[in-house]
Amino acid sequence: MFSASDTPRVFGLTAGADFPSQLAQGVLARTADLAPEALARVEIYVNTTRMERRLKECFSQNGARLLPRIRLVTQLARDLPFRHIEPAVSSLRRRLELSQLVTALLDREPDLAARASIFDLANSLAGLLAEMHDEGIAPSVLQTLDVPDQSGHWDRARKFLQIVEQFFGDDSAQPPMAEARFRRVVETLVELWQSTPPQHPIIIAGSTGSRGATALLMQAVARLPQGAVVLPGFDPHLPRAVWDRMAADETHDHPQYRFVTLCRALTIAPTQIALWQDSETQPARNALVSLALRPAPVTDQWMIEGPKFSGLDAATQGLTLLKAPSPRIEALSIACVLRDALERGKTSALITPDRTLARRVTAALHRWNIEPDDSGGVPLGQTAPGRLFRQISTLFGRKLTAEDLLSLLKHPLVAGVTRAAEREAELQGPKQEGRGYHMLWVRQLEGALRRNGPAFPDRTALVHWAAQREVDDGRMAWVRWISDVIEGFEPVTDRSLSAHLDHLLAASRSLVGGADGHDDRELWSKKAGHEARKVITELTREAPYGGTLSPSDFSAMIRALLARAEARDPNEPHPKVRILGTLEARVGGCDLVVLGGLNDGTWPSLPPPDPWLSRQMRTACGLVSPEQRVGLAAHDFQQAMGSNEVVLSRAIRNAEAETVASRWVNRLTNLMEGMSQAGRETLVEIEEKGRVWVEMAERLEKPDASVPRATRPSPRPPLAARPRQLSVTKVERLIRDPYAIYAERVLKLEPLNALAKDPDPRLRGIVIHRIVEEYVEVHRDEPLAQARARLLGIAQKVLEEDVPWPSAQRIWLARIARIADYFIATENARRARGTPVAIEDKGEMHLPEIDFSLRGKADRIDRAEDGSYLIYDYKASSPPSKSQLKKFNVQLHLEAMMVEDGHFEKLPAGRVTHAQYLGLGSIPKTTEIVFDRDHVHTTRHELIALISAYDALDKGYTARRAMEQMGYDFGYDHLARFGEWEDSDDAVPEDLP
The missing domain is CATH 3.90.320.10 (Lambda Exonuclease; Chain A)
Incomplete structure (x- = not known):
């Protein structure tokens, strides 16, 4: 498939290329003259499931044929049967083990950290442990760090870091994590290939080598007789001098720096990287973006190369800069862009690391019944099964409030009606559909609890409420079933993870299945239920490693586990509208892309908090630095900028303050402003195109007609409707706030008491x-x-x-x-x-x-x-x-x-x-x-x-007539629309029929 080469074989595909399609075409072109079975001997490793799926589709679209073996890079650790390497344990088990070690440390030294943070600390240590395994860094490196400021913080951090030492080394008694096993498999494979290199084609495609073990594998594959690496988003417009400067200055935050590192390891120059396919989708724009993202030490080249840039019109053709006044308008503007692309028959995608923005855009698209294909899905904790598990776990070890009880009973999965109760209730009144009886009784119970219910309802209070009805319509069995479930919550104390989990599952199944326990299948149905079962099954399997947990620790663990898992929406998504994360964006294949949330702190994101190592310490250890993360995010940005139509979107202000535009947007606009008059005019044009979408979104948000401000009410009901009896305290109220008497005695309205x-x-x-x-x-x-x-x-x-x-x-x-x-x-x-x-x-x-x-x-x-x-x-x-x-x-x-x-x-x-x-x-x-x-x-x-x-027809019940300096109202100010008018406004009488 490949001709012989004395140098490692590295190819690149430019930004904006439809990576799976171009990769497939290149493989087919290189195997066109070979026997049909030659294609089946090709192995291709990619880095995401979406890339794997799309690549298979691209090969299938070229007619019936034998297909290459397409796998994820991470499958190597699972597929290769190296018996001397133990199977990997789940990350959950390792986090549970670490949580026990952290607990033991805090038992000895309770001043080191709060016990409420045990699971968070274990998660952070697990992340550091995985990163060290992936980069091949031994814990001894941490011990040799030169920390001139021997502060108490570093001393405390070292005590925690010593915990992870037992998980390193071939002689470790602990089975490896997935990252450790992957690293060992890669090292074993590289050693094996050095003696007996495979002769069939092996290609690693779509990875930048940001992970240490993956980079090691890429280096080994590039040196194989028939091996090749295909890099995404390669920039062929960078001069050699810039490549050399990046290597010398180690500009980690540049989008192409990872390729510099790879080339250095392979002892080749970046300029030796050949293009996998000769065609480039947007050469002019790629050149403009390449110039805008030059490393900081050489941005003075803008002064020379900027005025000479001749392809500005071609580069900005199809480019839009959208600046919305708020995140809400940004989301609606993006939704308008995506809908317009759909009406033009084009495929479109929103690319953003901001999941809140993604959810807002999804909600905005729903107004046109468009369901986007969202790669991120929904956090499992926000789905119906996840919410039920979270709600129940938070109730362990404390008294149940009325608010807790009703939010639990109103959960959509809680059926709560026995078959016997249904039969009895049908005899007492008209049949309710579905959960009708349950919700009817919940609403009636809520009314009773709001009026005069106890702060902490228990079996006695619930049975008393049910017994007030002369004829039992089934609610007595209903409240007994509820009582059986909730009575077990408060006595919960510290106990094993298995005991906590068994209790959680028993309560969940009882609530979903009702008093008869006749059907809890709804808990595990649909995609969210399937994902919830996976999480619970894994937690059940690893529970013996969880030790003893307090109720609050167990609740925190459940929340953390459910937040890490995702469930895809069960609705069939639209095939032409996608919402992608920055990693999935490398798949490409869209006519129009919107890069959303382009503000500093969002894209690129702020560095994650590291309680263990400072920025300098991470660099000294060889771990991924915050600058390297920025460089990876910049590469994703550069890759997406090569699409045919690109909309750069940001909100000028968030809920708290004005935002700062992403550094890459600032670089691009600063470059264009300094080019020439043509550059400034072009910048105004692309901003004007964005303003069109913002104005459209604002028109959609604006009501059709202005809503007049409410006036101070003074209703004048008929004399027959006016009260003929008042208490002495209500007479005082009539003096101060006649409208409150009108609402209570004429309209027969009572303030709704708070549940809590x-x-x-x-x-x-x-x-x-x-x-x-x-x-x-x-x-x-x-x-x-x-x-x-x-x-x-x-x-x-x-x-x-x-x-x-x-x-x-x-x-x-x-x-x-x-x-x-x-x-x-x-x-x-x-x-x-x-x-x-x-x-x-x-x-x-x-x-x-x-x-x-x-x-x-x-x-x-x-x-x-x-x-x-x-x-x-x-x-x-x-x-x-x-x-x-x-x-x-x-x-x-x-x-x-x-x-x-x-x-x-x-x-x-x-x-x-x-x-x-x-x-x-x-x-x-x-x-x-x-x-x-x-x-x-x-x-x-x-x-x-x-x-x-008030017996005169012309006398109205004026709102807040003489409230003076009262610090409270009588519960009817919201009904009178107080706030739209002031106490100094004149009352507007209104005759009522």
């Missing part, structure tokens, strides 16, 4: 009321110390019963302890003035003049020795001020009126002389009201005037 129960001010008020009431009932004339102990004992009991958060219990008990002496002293003073005769007493008063009823519930009413009454109201915060009492806080005035008219259940009519607000906040304070003999008449007159005002 918190120790909020409302609960604190309830708790304070109960503590005070219980203390008042058992009050004795006793020394302060005994009274204080009695009060705090009651507080402790009430907090344990009503506040299920230990931290809140301690904080609130400490607050009560701070005000205990004040409260006891003032309580003794209150006892001297009168005796409690009514606690939480209810009353109702009818005003026949306006046909209106007033209801009230007094916290406490005392009777003085002269027979008069004193009314007290407890506040968990500060009491109202004197000015607020005159205008807004009329509760105690109304209660006093009701007492004097004899409208409380437990009290005869009598005069009220005083009332007090007892503020029991962090700074205790009381506000007292002294009533004169005319207060009943005055209060009654003002109440009748207030209600009568």
